[in-house]
Amino acid sequence: MHKIKQAASKIEGYDPGLLAIGPVQLEHGAVKQVAPYLKEQSYTAVSIVADANTYEIAGAALEASIQELGITARVTLINPDRQGDVIADEASIIQLILDLKTNPSEAIVAVGSGTLHDIARFSSYTLDIPFISVPTAPSVDGFNSKGAPIILRGEKKTITTIGPSAIFADLDILTKAPAALVAAGFGDMLGKYTSLFDWKFGSIAGGEPYSEVVAEMTRNALQQCVDHADEIAGRSSEGIRLLTGALLESGFAMLLFGQSHPASGAEHHLSHYWEMEFLRVGSRQILHGAKVGVACAQISHLYHKLSAESMVPVDAALQHVIREEISRIPDGQTIRHLLKTVGGPTTPEELGVSPDLLNRSLNEAHLVRPNRYTLLRAYNEAKPINS
Numbered sequence: 167m168h169k170i171k172q173a174a175s176k177i178e179g180y181d182p183g184l185l186a187i188g189p190v191q192l193e194h195g196a197v198k199q200v201a202p203y204l205k206e207q208s209y210t211a212v213s214i215v216a217d218a219n220t221y222e223i224a225g226a227a228l229e230a231s232i233q234e235l236g237i238t239a240r241v242t243l244i245n246p247d248r249q250g251d252v253i254a255d256e257a258s259i260i261q262l263i264l265d266l267k268t269n270p271s272e273a274i275v276a277v278g279s280g281t282l283h284d285i286a287r288f289s290s291y292t293l294d295i296p297f298i299s300v301p302t303a304p305s306v307d308g309f310n311s312k313g314a315p316i317i318l319r320g321e322k323k324t325i326t327t328i329g330p331s332a333i334f335a336d337l338d339i340l341t342k343a344p345a346a347l348v349a350a351g352f353g354d355m356l357g358k359y360t361s362l363f364d365w366k367f368g369s370i371a372g373g374e375p376y377s378e379v380v381a382e383m384t385r386n387a388l389q390q391c392v393d394h395a396d397e398i399a400g401r402s403s404e405g406i407r408l409l410t411g412a413l414l415e416s417g418f419a420m421l422l423f424g425q426s427h428p429a430s431g432a433e434h435h436l437s438h439y440w441e442m443e444f445l446r447v448g449s450r451q452i453l454h455g456a457k458v459g460v461a462c463a464q465i466s467h468l469y470h471k472l473s474a475e476s477m478v479p480v481d482a483a484l485q486h487v488i489r490e491e492i493s494r495i496p497d498g499q500t501i502r503h504l505l506k507t508v509g510g511p512t513t514p515e516e517l518g519v520s521p522d523l524l525n526r527s528l529n530e531a532h533l534v535r536p537n538r539y540t541l542l543r544a545y546n547e548a549k550p551i552n553s
Contacts, residue, residue, distance in 0.1 A: 187310070188332035192410055194403075196336040197224055197300060200275065201231040203332055204298075211238040213271040215262060215286045217252045218243055220278040220302045224339055228277060228300065240269050244285060251451040254284040255317040262289045273298060276330070279347065280306035280454055283330075288314040291327035299330035303343035304351040304410040305455055309333060310417035313426050315438070320445055322438040322534060329421055333414070341406045346453060349510030351409055352398055353459025356504060357433045358388040358416065359495050360465045364431030364540040366491055371480050372539030374427070383419045384428040387412040392504065399508040432531065432542035436461035439531040440519055452517050459505045460517055467498035468528065469541055478541065479548035488541075 191199055204212055212232065216225040221243055232239040242265045244258050252258065262285055266274075274297040276286035283299060283306075290297040291314070299309045308315075314327045362381055369376035390412045391398065397405030419428045426434075437457035444451055472478050473492040480488055496504075502512040511517055514524045532543035 187329060190310075190333045190335075190414065192333075192335045192337070192407060192414065194337045196334040197228060197339060198231065198336075200228060200298065200300060200334050201235050201237070203334075204232060204237055204273070204275075205235045207273070209237055209272045211240070211269075211271050212273045212275055213262075213266055213269070214239055214241045214275045214277055215282055215289075216241065216243055216277040217246070217282060220282065223277075223302050223342075224300060224336070225277045228275065232275075240265070240271060242266075244282065249448060249450050252281055253317055253445075253451065254281050254288070254315065256319075258285045259288055259292075259316070262286070263292060266293055266295075271295065273331070275300060277302060279303045280308050283309055284314045284316060287312075287327050287330075288316055288325065296331040297328070299333040299335075301333070301335050301410070302339055303347035304340050304406055304413055305343070305347040305453065306351060306354050307413040307416035307420075307429055309335075310414055311420050311426070313420065317442075317445065320442060322442055324426065324535075329417075335410050335414070337403055337407055337410075340410055341401055341403055343401075343406075345401065345509050346456070348398065348401055348406070348409065349505070349508045350453040350455030350459075351413055352391055352395070352455070352508045353457075353462070353505060353510050354455035355388055355391045355409070355412055355416065356501055357431075357455075357458040357462045358384050358429055359501065360433045360462050360469070361427070361429050361431035362388075363469070363491055363495050364538075364542075365427040367488060367541045367544075368427070368539035370484060370487060370491075371544060374539055375423075376427075377423055380419045380423045380428050383422075384416055387415040387419070395504060395507045427538070430535075431538070432465045432540040433458055433461040435531040435534045435538070435540070435542065436464065436527045438534045439527040440517070440523065442534075443523055443527075444518075449518065456511050457517060459501070459510055460512065460514055460519075463498040463501040463505070463512065464514065464524070464528070465542065466495050466501055468545075469495060470497055472541070472545060477545070479544045 229239045276283045277300045313324045315324045368374035473489045505512045
């Protein structure tokens, strides 16, 4: 956290309030510090939000430890949908908000991975109460983000809400996370290769705001993961600590910038497009980071192809600059090799993404975030109408 604040201090006009977060504990036994923290904050009643799996992994023990200190701990287990998936949609959010209205609490404790955090984040923002983060898997970089990706009427919408007031990431829990969730976290980090490019592209070609300090924070977090891919794949204590630390650092980068540009570009738009399609046809959901990693490889392949064929739709004066930036993205084969190293899926087919869905997403996914100026958007907007 000290390193992050040091970097943040270099940002012109930096507001220390952006990182006004309580303890950020990433260590063995961190979950044991949650109840004492709640006691220090003088909470008398809190709500634990989990699903059936994460309640068994950490929620039950946490509930007992909180009650031992005389704090009322209520539990909401978010119900899965018809396909058996817990998703951040209207039904899940209303379930939690109704529970909180029936049994008022002074804070929410989110116990789980990204989806449960998004449900808790949106609900705590709506009810104007804080939430505390207790990750159970190093699967996403959104634990400390203010953005809540929510499914509303079948459409993926990212809504600015609030970040957690404290984070307790317990390595005893995180190192036991399923390999698929670890690979998903690694895939979410690999997505920074293309998100960082798209952010730079948007600043050069679209006039979007940019911060080199925040970009460098994100780049360093990504490199940490790549340099230690074997340790992460082996789920060693150090490997999981490095991965989780990188995911949190990426989240802090988004907090500092105030938007998700550093960590979310065309690869996330493809992922969201696939997710909405799976919901539409009633298919089981795929882990967010698994989709992002595969989408990153696809976007990298497309961008390198556009560069090689001189099809980047920018003014001639910018061609050299943009092509130089594209050259810094590892090619699709390299990204797939990294995904394979940690045991994650490497191709759309492995995710159940058909060639037709892939093609549609490459043509339409930029519409998921129409206010984000990515190279995918620029390329699609420059196509002849009948192409």
